[in-house]
Amino acid sequence: DFRASALVLCMDVGFSMSNSAPGDESHFDLAKKIIQKFVQRQVFAETKEELALVLFGTDSTKNPLHRDDQYQNIIVHRHLMVADFELLEEIENQIHPESQQADWLDALVVCMDLLQTETKGKKYDRLNIALLTNFSTASSSDNLDIIIGNLKKAGITLQFFLPFPLDEDEQGGEDGDSRGPGHQGAGKGLSSEQQNALSMMKHIMLSLDEEEGLDEVYSFRNALQELHMFKRIETRPMAWPCLLTIGSSLSIRIVGYKAVTEEKRKKTWMTIDAQSHQSEDVKKETVYCLDDDNETEVQKDNIIQGFRYGSDIVPFSKVDQEQMKYKHDGKCFAVLGFSKRNLVQRHLFMGNQVLKIFAAKDDEHAGIALSALIRALDELKMVAVVRYAYNRSSNPQVGAAFPFIKKNYECLMYVQLPFTEDLRQFTFPSLENNKKVTPSETQLSAVDSLIDSMMLVEEDENGETDDLFRVHHIPNPDFQRLFQCLHHRAVNPSAPLPPIEPWLKAALERPEVISERCRAPLEQIKKNFPLTEVEKKKPLKTSAQIYGKDVDPARDFCTLVRQKSLPFGEVCQQLTQRIEQLLSNKNTQYYMKSITCIQAFREQSVKLENAELYNSYIQSLKSSVPSRGLEVFWDLLRQGMIRLLTSFLVAEEKEEEAMAASPAGDVGDVDDLVCFHITVICSIRIF
């Protein structure tokens, strides 16, 4: 079986780690954060990588190498396994600063031993140990060369995470500006033990990798910055081999890859029972019924499929449909012709992806042929218009293949284009020919300077451009936020969700420099362009249209439900819109109208045995009562409803219970009413 890699996190929790300068986070806290963030990323990326956790400087000792006074105060906290929430919880709750000290080289040996024994017999691509310490403990260099030899032999790589940056020796004095605040200069503040340990570490790292060994030494702060993002979930690019054809006799072997595509959340939410938290306890059931007064249920076997052809419904069985449907020869990338590039408009790109098309691997001739096409198109400023079909069962598309030439490679870039049916030719009033909206010279120049002040791309004196806002470098905030919340909830099940992380918020905002620069031009815009919100009186008119000329929404609602010309859901939606409009007037007369509507709503829902819409509306209405200041209305509603219920024969007793159950004056408790309605509905069904 395939295992990616194994990693031991080895953290110093000893006494010196909890020291800190006043106002600074302790080394322990920073190291713990790094470990948390790292494990968190592993969990959400669902990697197969195996993790172990070794702590040193602990009060107790628990490791296989421990004999007498050797390898003391080192604990193997967790053996190699895939990261999970258990580990995250343990880190959160069980790892504290302790009061002992241990030799970091001893800890390293424990880690090496762990890797060697626990990976025996299995194949790993990479074995790695990450050591987080402040090097405050003296350690002996006696066995250093043996350790290095063993590391090399076992193919184990090392990473160090230290509270101070490493690059002191090289850059001597320039501490100040290369590092942010809160960093101690390594050279000066370090104890002799630390100096000593540093040179041992360098010796190890350079022995393992002469050139880049020291690149694997990180400061706590840098590491945290790198780790604040959740890891993107890597998708292995799938090759799509095909033939590019021009006419009947010229074929070029190609291979396509998705290069850009809208990445969606990989997991969906499952629905669970609020009590048991089990998804098996919730079942969604769909039943079919005739559109008659009794809503006669129809069994699944008696249902066939049909399609609309305008006002006609045509029965069309799946078998017939399959037989008569459009069929094609499958996978294809066939040139229909070539066209000027500027005739293919950017804003008419369709689909959700861009493919990069290369010549087939290891086929030099295909490579040359495709290169000739790419370069010909590029020089002529043209594109190939192609028929593209992914495979036999997918629908063919029309699309454009653009030439794309970079310094180190070239390819065609395929993007889907619209079909006639996809286009909507909208006409909009001209802006230039309309004197009322034509901006004046002053206004235009205000906009001109605004644009100048807000340019995100700048050219420096070397003619090199610097882009201050690269969208394609920003991680999708949707995923970041989701993982943040999931993690938070997993570790703190009863706490409310945390706010969006500051770094993420900042990444989505206008860069500080630009905000500074555009302040004055924005003032000018404000001065020169009066913008006034227009009072909305429209909704009333439209609702009057919905429900005819004399406004009696409750009656109209009942009529509409009876007519069945519109689906029940739609009618309900219209009604609730109307109720919301009525409620926007804080006035008893309107309140009473709303209540009549709600009563009608409830009545019809009971009649149709469809309480879902009603209940969910009442729920949401209830939850909005405090924020909208509708307490008075709510009281009126409750009184009105109870009166109505009293006149309801089926469950007279129960509704007395309901009345009794709701303490007078309390705003809440429509839950009782809702539950009750359902029992009413159920009982109707049973009879």
Added chain:
Amino acid sequence: MAEWNAFYHNEDEDEEQEEGEQTSGDYKVTGRDSLVFLVDASKEMFIKGEDGELSNFDMTMQVVRSVYTTKIISSYRDLIALVFYGTEQSKNPRNSFKHVYVYHDLDEPGATRVRDLDALLGDKGEKLAAETMGSGETSLGDALWCCANLYSDIKYRLSHKRLMIFTCRDDPHGGNSTKDRQAHTKARDLKETGVMIDLMHLMKPGGFDVSLYFRDIVSPAEDESELGLQLKPCDKLDDLRKRVLAKEQKKRSLARIKLILDEGINMAVGLYATAVTARKPGAVKLYRETNEQVRSKTRTFQTQTGSLLLPSEIKKAQVYGKKKIVMERDEVDAIKKFDDPGLYLIGFKPMEKLKLHHHIRPAIFLYPEDDQVKGSACLFSALLKKCSEKNVFAVCRCTPRRNIPPRFVALVPQKEEVDDGKVQTKPPGFNVIFLPYADDIRNLDIPHCPIASPIQVNKMKEIVSKLRFKYRSDAFENPVIQQHYRNLEALALDMVAPEETDDLIMPKVEQMDIRLGPLIDEFKNMVYPFNYNPDVKPAAKRKTDDGGGSEKKPKVEVSEEELKNHMKNGTIGKLTVPLLKDACKQFGIRVAGSKKQELIDALVAHLGS
């Protein structure tokens, strides 16, 4: 849904719609659109042009038919009516109007109606029209009145009412001022009830003078530019079709939101979907016995107790690292909330910074809504003008609706364009291009790319030039959808077999071959070895591995002359890498790399082509 989904699934990649996040074209419709075709059936309409050009009547019927079939596909719930005026016969609900013939009253278009229209096409259509309706007196006032009555009999709520008059007579009543006045009154009445009246004036000898009579009949143009009336009369089918389609589609915004330059500087803008992937519509479920449509009801209940579950009794969960993480339903929504809906301006970038391949979904269109925030159109117009002058686009953070995570977009300026007939071909506004996040860009291992020589490229240029055509975005119909509707049509109309569909996205191979002539072979000779067949996977590679290096390698030497010939003909790329290497050795050339192009370059340099 699941069943029919499986039946027309596209590719794995483009189906899944993220909980309504996708910008689908249809925003919550609050009523139906209606369209009345009011067509002049006087003798003048039937006059054929010289050289057998279509009569105005025939042209009109073709366009009307195409609107019917388009509506069936795009919005079957819209209502259409077809009314003729200036007929001899009369046919209308209470037969209270003379010389007005209601061919179709306001209703959803269906198969029968399309058939009816087919009957009115061409010569036989002319004959049928003459037999059933004939040509007689004209009273536009009666015709408009009759149309007004059509609306009042409708039980649906109508959201958009449009009436199109097709005529080639600019003075319909021949100077009868009573009739003129009556028609004006009726037109005004209609307009007051919200009906838009358009004129589709057709060519007649001497030209069509709109100002003579129709100026006061039609609704004023939205922008008061009188663009509509400057239009020339239509004399071509395509023009008429374009003009009708442009008017016929009601603009519906996906959303109306604020474009926010800074706190307190908010414009109102509408987002419009101008290109939306059309799909085969879903199947409807029918009761086997009667073919009537059934309704579905969905209930959520507790498996153990069998009782219905309220929303409050349901939670949501995901599993990570073996742990089930539980959230309330409203928390699941809250996680997706970053901003209130709006377009937040970040800054501007030069146009060349907009990468062609940074495409993740179809663009939408942005246009100001002055009736929401007065002054929006002016600021918008200034921004549009300056962006387009300075050749920059705006970068915005876009939250189209509540509880939708933001996406960044590029607002690309688009200036208004009109064609010769003064019909708008591009509206003024910004195209909103969605930009990818880091997660949307995939890391690919870039394969080795050999580079073609200029001679090979030139040969390909000849091929490309031979197959040039003028791409038009509306030129390709979707064969899948077309076939589907042909099938339905055949079933609905009891036809023996569905009409043939032209697959417009099939390469016209024979024509291409003829146009290309010998070019293909010439190109192939330049790039492919003689026995190279791209249709089969190369199997040769395997063998050399198996042989363990001991097998005989036939030494094929290339003479200097052959090499020079290859260079001259641009066919040197056809030689294999080992051959080229040998050639280099032969001439004592030291080559830095072992890539084909490097070898070729070295040889070319040495032999001096």
